[in-house]
Amino acid sequence: MSTSSPRAGESGLSQPALHVLLAAPRGFCAGVDRAIQIVELALAKFGAPVYVRHEIVHNRYVVESLKAKGAVFVEELNEIPETAQPVVFSAHGVPKSVPQAARFRNLFAIDATCPLVFKVHMEASRHYAEGRNIVLIGHAGHPEVEGTTGQLPPGAVTLIESQADAERFEPEDPARLAYVTQTTLSVDDTAGIVAILKRRFPSIIGPHKEDICYATTNRQAAVKAIAGKVGLVLVVGAPNSSNSLRLVEVAERAGCPRALLIQRAADIPWQAFEGITAVGVTAGASAPETLVEEVIEALRGRYRITVEQVTTANESIAFNVPRELREPAA
Template structure:
């Protein structure tokens, strides 16, 4: 052992598994990459394909151009809709303008869209549990006419909501919420409306649930939790919240290793590390390497569940393959 490594304080890194990319994010990124291969650059992307700066910057380097509205896209270039989903008006506008478009909406978000439509067709009054302004919420509410879906963000909202007919209510949820927070809101709704119609299968996606469960397992053993992800990533922000509630004395959301403050680790012997569903694994390795510059690091995997989910790419991208 070198003198430098001998002088470094030991630090156990508890690595949450699963972490990082989910199947929906992986599919969305592949759709942009394959579209650039097939159609050449530039390919336009409406909204960030996923909420991660490193992913977005990498796709920009390949020839993706990110815009907020379809009106910013020329009609002679393909456009990709982000993994978060879009209101029905967006593909309708693309068809009207005779554009080539590829929908990278996560299939689990599309499932929520289908459920909302089903409830609407059945004459139900619909509430959506989610965060105002999040692209997924905008997309889900935009599946139905304006004002049809009521947004509920908190237990207080659930208690204040007054439907026209308490016996004819249904709920759906954003896919990237805190499992525990959402359970409290649903419980408040069920208490008031025992007949409320629920999703056939929980709307919070498998990846969100699995990553939160993994953080709970890590936070029970770690003094500090480091979550790699962007501040506009809902699932990443939720991981920080779950970590703080589950035993970690502190939890921090960081874009990458460069944002690590070693002061957070003063007196700490075990640090938890995870990554949000839109954060690439290279960021995790970069953080471990940075920690190894200052500490004698040992890495221990904390495995909770094995993920095997994958989603098919759109036929437009596979037909000629």
């Protein structure tokens, strides 16, 4: 990609100064870290291939790294041959029909569903068992939404994507409603949708603790803390990563003139830096820190940078891997 920013030594010019605000927390969350560990431990314990249904997390770099180690990614179980090798379900969760199909074929299935997504599955199932109609706030087509919807019979879940959807929604029984949410939504957008549902249906029941996960909330808060101080925010993440896309939206709404999603340093649009003296950098929950470091080094190659980390929360959460991977091989 062409650049309007001079490199060191070009035409005798020195590197221009650039202040980099590095948002923290950023990058991998506990659920993503656990899912990747599950694939790596399965490869170490059982050898290649290890089959993975859907991208284990939404990041091309992570997926390609695991492919190089022997992981085989498929979209559906029918792409997997008869095998005794492990089959891993992605961090986003799967409909009930998927583990049922795996059991029918006697596949060795290992579930890498994030525990916080599993919590949403359990909430939805409990509400349904208690006779309530379920509202799911989320984005159509996202695998997490498909997994949550797939916990219940067809028609049991109504998807609400926007405030307009919430205003139009006409339930069969307004007195028997409960809502759950996708874990990677915009905190502010979701609050607006929930406010409408509570106004229209005062008896609607929500989760005891918000379904939007701690990592999504923390990364959005960190972006808000830097957005008004920079002319551009770079979000390292994948175009199919919900939490990464939300970070772009949050940055612009919080006062940054422009926010851009990039998968890695090669995607940096250098022409966007014209007139920029301060840039923010963050990463979605499925983007590894090595890609952030790559972006910082790319900036260092063109600018005289100073890096300031802005920390709004400290994270220490970790999730255990499944028992079959903690036990030594027979």
